[in-house]
Amino acid sequence: MPITPYHYLVLAAALFTIGVIGVMVRRNIIILFMSIELMLNAVNLNLVAFSRLYGHVVGQVFALFIVAVAAAEAAVGLGILLAFYRNKETLNVDEVNLLRG
């Protein structure tokens, strides 16, 4: 059976699931952020697979935009994380309750 872009779609779905499990199971905020990066990578893999399937590079252009947004997200998210750590001296998501959420 030849390898088609559909194989890569299944691979991306599995990678996305690993990221979801990381977000739901771990309590360390840094590892939560890394799981989000895993999910963004899975989406990029999907876009590139479709770009290959349809023989058009527009999927790769969208993947580039996702890379830019991921960089912005990581920078702002880690900045917020540092500010939070300075206030509460912890990295546990269960203790993020300053707004009584």
Place this chain on the structure above:
Amino acid sequence: MLEAVAFYGLAALILGFGLMVVTARSAVHSVVFLVLNFLAVAVAYVVLAAEFLAVIQVLVYAGGIVVLYLFVVMLVNQKRAPEAHHDPHRKSGLGVMLAAAVLAEVTAIVVYTASSSPASVPTPPPAIAGNTEQVGLLLYTDYLIPFEVASMLLLAAMVGAILFARKAQ
């Protein structure tokens, strides 16, 4: 045959490193596995004929974002590991089960779609050769305004990150 070996080897690497990111005990180990995962994904991009994106992946992710993560891991010193604190209301098993259900569903959709649509759509040959040239042409013609908006987004994120991370006066 060679393609199959490349795909399954890459899939094992990507998923294995992804699992290690999620399961590693210390955050530094997670960051290291994240780099390896990003590099494996970059190789997958090369296999899928997206060479420019592979280079960007190595430069931005493996070179930039991961260094940011490493800095933050070193800036926060964890006297009290987050995993030591246990919340009785947290239902991790349920989360894993839900994620597995989503994976099964998406896989079923892909298999169903793949059986009814062609493996590759016949497309006219591109006007210019070279992956980087094609991406660049599209980025600076049809997607010029999103491209500029992305640069503004990065500028705003940079200012915001500095504002959040510096000590309050």
